[in-house]
Amino acid sequence: MKNLNPALFSALALAFIAVLAIGVHVAVGGTAIALNDVFSTLFGFPPDGRTALMIYEFRLPRTLAAITAGVGFGVAGALTQNVARNPLASPDILGVTNGASAGAVAAMAAVAQLSWLPAGFGQWGMPVFAVAGGVLVTVIVFAVVWRSNLESNRLVLVGIGMSGLCAALTSWMLTLGEVVNAQQALTWMAGTVNGLSWQDLAIAPLVIAICAVIAVVLRPQREVLAMDADTARGLGSEVARDRLVLLGLATIMAVAATVVAGPLAFVALASGHAARILSRSIVPPVVHSALLGMIFVLAADLLAARTFSVALPAGVATAVIGAPYLMFLVVQQARTRNIR
Amino acid sequence: MNAQRIPRRVALLAIVLTAVLLSIAASLWIGSTTSTISELWHAVVTPNDQVSDIAIREIRWPRTVTALAAGAALGVAGTLIQGHTRNPIADPGLLGINQGAAVMIVAVTVFFGPQNPWSQALLALAGALLAALAVFGIARIDGRGASPTTLVLVGAAVTALCAAVVSAVVLLSEAALETLRFWQVGSVVQGYQSALMLWPLLALGLGLASINAGQLNVLTLGEDSAASLGVSAIKSRITGLAAMVVLSGFAVTLAGPIAFLGLVVPHLVRYFFGADYRWLIPAAALSGALFLCLSDILGRLLARPGELPVGVVVALIGAPFFIHVAHRRRAVSV
Numbered sequence: 083m084k085n086l087n088p089a090l091f092s093a094l095a096l097a098f099i100a101v102l103a104i105g106v107h108v109a110v111g112g113t114a115i116a117l118n119d120v121f122s123t124l125f126g127f128p129p130d131g132r133t134a135l136m137i138y139e140f141r142l143p144r145t146l147a148a149i150t151a152g153v154g155f156g157v158a159g160a161l162t163q164n165v166a167r168n169p170l171a172s173p174d175i176l177g178v179t180n181g182a183s184a185g186a187v188a189a190m191a192a193v194a195q196l197s198w199l200p201a202g203f204g205q206w207g208m209p210v211f212a213v214a215g216g217v218l219v220t221v222i223v224f225a226v227v228w229r230s231n232l233e234s235n236r237l238v239l240v241g242i243g244m245s246g247l248c249a250a251l252t253s254w255m256l257t258l259g260e261v262v263n264a265q266q267a268l269t270w271m272a273g274t275v276n277g278l279s280w281q282d283l284a285i286a287p288l289v290i291a292i293c294a295v296i297a298v299v300l301r302p303q304r305e306v307l308a309m310d311a312d313t314a315r316g317l318g319s320e321v322a323r324d325r326l327v328l329l330g331l332a333t334i335m336a337v338a339a340t341v342v343a344g345p346l347a348f349v350a351l352a353s354g355h356a357a358r359i360l361s362r363s364i365v366p367p368v369v370h371s372a373l374l375g376m377i378f379v380l381a382a383d384l385l386a387a388r389t390f391s392v393a394l395p396a397g398v399a400t401a402v403i404g405a406p407y408l409m410f411l412v413v414q415q416a417r418t419r420n421i422r
Numbered sequence: 423m424n425a426q427r428i429p430r431r432v433a434l435l436a437i438v439l440t441a442v443l444l445s446i447a448a449s450l451w452i453g454s455t456t457s458t459i460s461e462l463w464h465a466v467v468t469p470n471d472q473v474s475d476i477a478i479r480e481i482r483w484p485r486t487v488t489a490l491a492a493g494a495a496l497g498v499a500g501t502l503i504q505g506h507t508r509n510p511i512a513d514p515g516l517l518g519i520n521q522g523a524a525v526m527i528v529a530v531t532v533f534f535g536p537q538n539p540w541s542q543a544l545l546a547l548a549g550a551l552l553a554a555l556a557v558f559g560i561a562r563i564d565g566r567g568a569s570p571t572t573l574v575l576v577g578a579a580v581t582a583l584c585a586a587v588v589s590a591v592v593l594l595s596e597a598a599l600e601t602l603r604f605w606q607v608g609s610v611v612q613g614y615q616s617a618l619m620l621w622p623l624l625a626l627g628l629g630l631a632s633i634n635a636g637q638l639n640v641l642t643l644g645e646d647s648a649a650s651l652g653v654s655a656i657k658s659r660i661t662g663l664a665a666m667v668v669l670s671g672f673a674v675t676l677a678g679p680i681a682f683l684g685l686v687v688p689h690l691v692r693y694f695f696g697a698d699y700r701w702l703i704p705a706a707a708l709s710g711a712l713f714l715c716l717s718d719i720l721g722r723l724l725a726r727p728g729e730l731p732v733g734v735v736v737a738l739i740g741a742p743f744f745i746h747v748a749h750r751r752r753a754v755s756v
Contacts, residue, residue, distance in 0.1 A: 170575065226749050235571045239511065239748035242578050246681065247741035253607060253734045257725045267599060271606075272589060347582060392594050401586030408579040413563045416572045 089361040089370070096360070096373040103380040107148065108141045110388050115141075146283055147275040147342050148379045148396070152349060154290040154339025155179075156375020157297055159350025160357060160366035161332035164304050165325050166232050169358075169411050172350040173336035176241030177219045179345035180248035182337040183270045185215025187252050191259035209285070209341055216337035219244050220329060232311070232325075273344030274395030275383055286338040293335045297328075297368045304328065308365045346397045348404020349378050355411060378403075431701050434694055438708045442490070445715040449486040450478050452719055454727045484614030489718045489732065490711040491617045492610065492677040495624055497710015498631050499669040500684020501691065501702055505638045506662045509570040510689070511748055514550075514670040515681025517573065518580030522553025523674035524605050525584045525591075532595040539616040539675065543623055546671035553580055554667060581681075608678030608733030610718050616676050623672045628707060630665035634658060635699035642697070680714070680733045682740025687713055689747065 109120045113136070119129050120137065128134035159172040173179055189211035193204045223244055227237045249271070256267050268274055297304075306319045307328065314321050336350065357370035382399035450465075451457050457465075457474055465478035496514065503512045503519075514520050526549025527542050537545065557580050561573045585606060592602045604612070637658035640648045645655040673680065691705040714732060717739065721730035 175578075235575075236748060239571060239574060240745050242574070243741050243745035243748060246737055246744070250607075250734045250737035250741060253603070254724065254730055254738065257728055257730060272586075347586070386590075390594055392596060394590055394593055398586045398590045398593075401582050402590070405579045405583035405586070408582070409560055409576055412572055412575040412579065413560060416561075416569065417563070 089363055089367065092360040093367075093369055093373070096370060096377070100373045100376050100380075103377050104145060104149065107145045107380045107384060108137060110384060111141060143278050143280050143283060144275050144383075145380070146287065147278045148383050149376050150283065150287045150290055151273075151275065151339045151343035151346060152353075152376035152379035153294060153372040154286070154335045154342075154375070155346060155349035156353035156357070156371040156373075156378070157290075157294050157368050158332040158336040158339070159352075159354030159375070160368060160371035161297060161304075161328045161335075161354075162350070163354045163358075163366050165307055165328050165332070166237060167308065167310075168232075168235070168238070169355045170235065170238045170351070170408075170415065171241070172354055173216075173220075173332060174345065174347055174350045175238060175245070175408070176223050177243075177245030177248050178216045178223075178333060178336045179273075179340045179350075180245045180252065181219030182212040182216035182340040183345045184248040184251040184255065185211035185213070185218075186341060187255040187259060187270050188215070191255040194259045212341050213334070213337050215248070216333050216340070219248065220333045224329065268395045268397075269344040271344070271397075272395045273340075273346035273397030273400070274387075275343050275379075276387060276393050276395065278342070282342065286342045289338045290335055293331050293338075294368060294372055297331055300324075300328065300331075301365070301368075304365045343379070344395075344397060346379065346382075347401040348407060349375050349382075349400050351411070352404050352407045353378055355407075431695055431705075435701075435705060435708065438705065438712060442708055442712045442715070445712055445719070446486055446490070449489070449715055449719050450482045452722055453477060453482055454722070454729070484617075485610045485718060486715060488610040488613040488617050488676050489714045491621070491624055492613065492673040492680065493683065493710040493712070493714025494707040495627060495669040495673040495710070496680060496683045497687035497691075497706040497708075497713065498628060498703055499666045499673070500686075500710075501688040501699075501706040502631055502634065502638075502662050502666045502669075503684065504688045505642075505699060505702075506659060506666075507570075507573060508642075509573055511570055511574050511685065511744065512577075513682060513685035514666065515679060515684060516581065516744070517554070517557050517577030518584055519550045519553045519557070519667070519670050520608075520674050520679035520681065521581045521584035521588070522556075523547070523549040523671050524679040525549055525587050526552075527675065528588050528591050528605050532591050532597075539619045542616065543620050543671060543675045546675045547667055550667045550671045550674070551663075553584065554663060556580060603731060604678050606679070606733075607731050607737070608674075608680035609731035610677050610714070613676030620672055620675060623668055627665050627669035627672060628703075630661055630668065631703050632700075634661045634665055635703045637661065638699040639697075677714075678731075678733060680736055682744060683710060683713060683717075683736050685747075686740050686743050689743070 105117050105120050109115045109117050115133060119133055122129060123133055123137045162172050163169055186208050189207040192199060223237060223241045226240050227234050252270055256270065303324045306314045306317055307324055311321055353371045353375035354366045357374050358366040361367045361370045378400065379396060382403060383396040386394040386396045386399035451462055457478060461474040462478065465475040469475045469479060499514045503514055504510060523546035526545040530545050531537055557577050561576045588605050589602060592605060637653050640651050640653040641655060641658060648655055687706050687710045691702050691709055695701045695705045717735040718732045721732050721735040724730050
């Protein structure tokens with residue numbers, strides 16, 4: 083045991099929990115399915131046609147959406163915290179997810195309001211606008227501190243302001259978009275995986291998987307950026323370029339996750355930070371963050387949607403669990419910065 | 423110097439008051455259909471049951487009164503909270519105090535049935551007090567008294583937590599989306615009855631704030647100097663907290679948890695009226711009322727023929743302002 087690498091050990095433990103969480107997430111629902119039936123169906127040997135239909139058509143899209151969102155937010159949080167060297171700097175706190183949400187809803191409002199838009203705008207306009215919203219927020223928030231001190235909490239404050247602004251914009255766009263469907267509105271305000279089907283999962287899982295692999299490959303760059311900027315430059319690193327690449331990856335992942343599940347609060351913040359603690363590494367690790375994000379969203383969705391008589395949006399549960407985590411981080415940071 | 427500034431401040435107060443009166447007129451005038459001047463005159467002076475009279479007297483007048491009362495309360499609450507914390511980015515909405523009040527009302531309403539305005543207000547006061555104590559308490563753990571950033575970040579966490587609980591409770595009661603949005607962003611369409619019944623609370627809050635104004639002036643010299651001048655820091659902090667909680671609770675009962683108004687108004691009045699809280703408090707009350715009334719009018723124009731909840735409009739204006747203040751390298755000392 084003494085020689086066991088803590089990062090490897092915790093990754094294996096997390097992977098085990100994640101598989102279990104996936105199984106439970108698929109199993110629990112209107113009719114419960116036995117766990118061994120779930121796993122045999124997932125590996126391609128369904129016990130009967132009814133179970134196969136239930137899992138493949140109804141349960142699996144929802145589970146895959148939760149996994150996609152969890153991995154996307156988790157890794158995006160780790161990358162952003164890595165670049166900013168600040169555990170509070172994650173795409174949800176900085177308003178990137180709310181920006182993507184506002185963009186997506188703006189596209190919906192445009193469809194409802196502007197008759198001259200080309201046909202099919204509703205299909206491709208939504209993700210394009212979501213990316214635009216997320217990228218715009220990232221650029222604004224980081225531009226504020228880019229030339230001075232990236233670690234400064236002014237970044238976080240500006241992000242909180244952007245987050246509030248984007249939430250208000252989303253609210254406005256929802257009235258313009260004639261969104262009468264409460265489910266749709268909730269998706270873009272709180273985040274939920276209720277009522278998703280395979281069609282909603284065409285692109286985002288692929289995008290997130292590719293970005294996650296790139297992030298793993300870029301580990302040397304992430305390790306250098308985890309040091310202070312002068313040291314990183316002294317080691318011959320193109321600091322500005324590496325920061326831009328990693329922030330770009332983080333933004334795309336956060337936006338893709340938002341397009342699937344809406345702006346789930348605190349998943350990125352908590353997963354990125356907890357992953358670093360668990361793996362005892364200097365850089366927030368990608369694999370741990372992905373697994374933790376996945377577990378967080380699956381558990382939150384089980385808690386929100388399956389515990390009460392009404393299926394609550396998963397974003398409610400992530401906020402209730404994540405807000406105390408934010409408090410803990412803030413207090414911890416304030417203490418250490420005082421000692422320094 | 424000081425003698426010259428008094429007429430200037432009186433003139434400024436008169437200008438703000440005139441603006442408030444004009445905004446009341448505009449608020450009665452503008453709606454999903456804009457009235458003509460003669461219709462407005464008819465409704466105010468010789469009302470009968472014609473449609474425009476009903477629109478003005480039954481719909482626009484109540485929401486105008488609600489906006490004025492809630493705005494005045496939030497403006498003063500924001501000025502007090504910024505003065506006591508000496509934190510230019512503090513606001514009862516951003517620090518979770520308004521959301522705390524909202525959670526209390528929503529939870530009790532869902533589990534024990536509808537409450538009358540006075541019980542709602544008392545619940546709101548309890549919620550606001552709990553949230554305020556929680557935020558100030560947690561933010562103080564860092565040892566040397568809360569830094570502005572720590573306070574706002576803890577407030578953001580409390581706000582998020584309370585907002586999520588509000589969503590959950592409202593959704594579990596299977597209430598309509600409209601109810602949810604009222605308790606998440608705030609609006610002035612349904613608070614008139616509460617305003618008519620609860621005005622003593624507003625008077626109490628403004629009275630406490632006026633008492634607190636002189637103490638705050640002395641406290642800006644530092645707590646030790648204040649003590650040597652006979653002003654007890656603890657007593658005036660408690661008075662300030664009480665005033666802020668009463669005003670926030672009152673505003674939330676009327677109009678839901680509106681954020682950012684209490685942030686913007688103090689900056690505006692400090693810019694025009696200087697640092698003397700005996701002037702800042704009345705100026706903040708008038709400017710807050712003006713701000714919320716104008717935001718409500720804007721909300722009717724931005725989403726015609728529907729309307730935007732006033733909380734959304736205030737956030738659209740206030741959030742960029744917050745970014746501006748937070749972004750400045752050295753925030754002005756309060």
